[in-house]
Amino acid sequence: MRLRLPAERPTEPPTGYKIAHPVLSQDGTRAGFTGVSLGGALPYGVVADASCVYGLRHRPPHRRCDCGFHCVHDRAAAEALLCADDHRTAVLLEVSVLGAYIRFERGFRYARQRVRVVTVGPCACGARASALVDAGWGLVGWRALAPCCGGCLRGRTSLSPAGFARLAGDGVRVCVRAVGGGGGASTGPGGVTAVGAADGMGVPELVAEAALLQARLDWFQAQLARLRERGSGSASGERNS
Template sequence: MRLRLPEERPTEAPTGFKIAHPVLSQDGTRAGFTGVSLGGALPYAVVADASCAYGLRHRAPHRRCDCGFHCVHDRTTAEALLCTAEHRAAVLLEVSVLGAYIRFERGFRYARQRVRAATVGPCVCGAAAAALADAGWGRPGWSALAPACAACVRGRTALSPAAFARLAGDGLRVVAGGGGPWGGSGSGGPAPAAGRGVPAGPGVRDGAGSAVRADLGVPELVAEAALLQARLDWFQTQLARLGEPGADGSARG
């Protein structure tokens, strides 16, 4: 007799938690995440379908394979993973488990997910993060990002959390470790973004070239201002260096 797993038919999608690294596409028009373990080579969007990481043609999650998205039931368990050295720069994701799934004691392995919220931790220096900046590594076509404070951004490619939320789309909320939201929409619907039929209004442009709307809330504007100030400080430092005697390669007197 063939054994079958018990079936569940929940009235609403289960919630899970996981950690991942935020990523930015090479052309700067898309944002997403990449995992920290088995599926780390395959960046995914806010709403995504799983595929077998081993290249097998069965549908994920297969009962005799490790494929599929993975998450844990408890937020505290996911937060504990951020304590390890290799995961300090990752962000905490709150996800909706969609499609077929297999329930385990500590979590799910499942076919489809929606990332509802991403919680950004502090900068490596310990200060509150004002941006997601180039982490110095990535995947083909994607650059990994890491939380960075205004002072540590310097000349690196960076996005404010609000800009990352807009590029990721599908109603993603990016939340500060202290609880303040950036970007997304409070109702859970997609946040308006320039270039999709919604006028951007007057504003500045972030590192990916996306227009920053003029109707942002206070937390978003604070993050944008901190990022702009960091870039201005870096620019002034470079100007001062170029103005020093001998900075152009000529001999000092």
């Protein structure tokens, strides 16, 4: 006798959580994500259909395969994955599970998804992130991005959270987690502040863009000050000789 899983027909798409690395296309016109394990070589957008990473001609999620998108039910379980060394620069995604799916004890394996919310963690130095910068690795045609504060930008290719949301499109929201769970008036539950949306530039988006521009200006001013000091030192040395 062949056992069958019970069929589910939810009135609205289930919600799941996962982690991924944000990526930026080589020409800087598109933004998306890449997984941290199975299928990590296949970047995907905000709305995407899964494909079999083994190249088999069946529709994900196949019962006898590992193909399909993966997510967990519990947000805390997804956040725990960010503690692993290889995942420290990843972001947390809140997704809508679309199409066919298989439910497991801890999560889903499914055919289609929509990324609704992206939560960006702190910079590697521990400060609150104000941008996503070139992480120093990537895939063919795609640069991986990592959270970064204004003080650590140092002229690297960067994108504000609002800019990432705009390039990713499809109504995705990008939020920045406040360090230590704190925050100002615009901070929501869990110390997370919404700073990006794809439907135009509002006040939060403009504030984020201004913070990024200010951080770049501070970096350039610091470099100019160093060059002036070198120039002054060289000039005084020539006079003394």
